[in-house]
Structure formats: C-alpha cells, structure tokens
Amino acid sequence: MDWRDLPFDDLQQGNEVDTLCWALQRVHQQFAWKTGGLDAEQLRQQHVPSTMTLAGLIKHLASVEECWTAAAAGREPELPWDTAKVEEDWDWHSAVDDDPEDLYALWYGVVGRTVPEWRELGRADGLDAGVHRGEWEGKPYIVSRRRMLLDVLEENLMHTGHADVLREAVDGLRGNGPR
Numbered sequence: 001m002d003w004r005d006l007p008f009d010d011l012q013q014g015n016e017v018d019t020l021c022w023a024l025q026r027v028h029q030q031f032a033w034k035t036g037g038l039d040a041e042q043l044r045q046q047h048v049p050s051t052m053t054l055a056g057l058i059k060h061l062a063s064v065e066e067c068w069t070a071a072a073a074g075r076e077p078e079l080p081w082d083t084a085k086v087e088e089d090w091d092w093h094s095a096v097d098d099d100p101e102d103l104y105a106l107w108y109g110v111v112g113r114t115v116p117e118w119r120e121l122g123r124a125d126g127l128d129a130g131v132h133r134g135e136w137e138g139k140p141y142i143v144s145r146r147r148m149l150l151d152v153l154e155e156n157l158m159h160t161g162h163a164d165v166l167r168e169a170v171d172g173l174r175g176n177g178p179r
Helices: 016-035 040-044 054-073 090-097 100-124 145-171
Strands: 130-136 139-144
Touching: 016 054, 016 100, 016 145, 040 054, 040 090, 040 100, 054 090, 054 100, 054 130, 054 145, 100 145, 130 145, 139 145
Parallel strands: none
Antiparallel strands: 130 139
16 A cells, blocks of 8 residues: 555635545645655664654554544544553554554555545534543533644644654655655
8 A cells, every 4th residue: 555545635615624634634644645655673763862663653643543533533543453442552662563554554555435424424513512521620522523633734734744854764665645
C-alpha cells in the first residue's frame, strides 16, 4: 500500500464536513508519502535528541484517529489492543517491534474507515452534536464532534510535520507530497 491507495476527492467547493474531510484526506496522503516505502531499520531509526520514530508516528496516529472517531460515533475503537490496559506511550515505543507491513496495514485500515465515518456523522446528526468525554472540575465535559474532528486534523498535521523532518533525515525525501 502507498499514498496512491488512499481515496482523495479533489474538492473545489463543499459544505463544512466535506471540506474538513478533504483536508484530513490531504494530510493523510502527505503522511503516507512521508512514511511509506521504508524498511524496518529505516522506520526504527531515531534522530537525536528525539526518541521519536516514523514507526511510532504511524502507530500513534492510527491509535489517536481511531479512538477519537470511535468516541465521536459512540462506539468502541477497532484497534488491535485494549487502550485501557496499555501503559502510557505504548503505541510510540512498541512500534519499533512491529513489521512495517503490519504498521502500514493498521494505519491504512484506520484512515480508510474514519473519513467516511466522519462524513456520515456530519450528515446524520451534524458536527454540533455533543459527546460526553468525562468530567472536568466535577462537571460533565461535553465536546462537539466539530471540535473532535479538528483535534484529529490537528494531530495529523502536527505529526506530518514530524514525519517530514524524520523522513528527510532517513533518506533525504523532501516536499509536501508527490503531486
């Protein structure tokens, strides 16, 4: 799999949900291009002074996107691990033991599900719908789906920037995408 396998709608105009999903698809393609086609050694390479790896980025973004999307939809995450039972930052440091094919399959599987799910959530109940996310200072903490989708987009944008730096250090690949 590579970035060309991801769906991408070249949206010129659209409603709020379609435009936000277009932005998310675009950053998915950029991330796939930055992290794709590498072997296990390249994915596990650390760059001083950080312990961050491209493998960790892939697994972390899969986890974050799946968990936020599942919460917005009111369902349990479809992940290969129980997020309640793993230690903090497990996705980051466990990824170095994963085969590249498994990491890519995990991430592509998640992003293949989440964008259509966000579109459906936007059409069904809208992005204004509130989602209970626990308690804050003794009161219910309710976040809109719009905020949650923007959090997913922000997380993808931030870590695509990290992937940009790490990938250039691995093999010199630079730029914003193959297009």
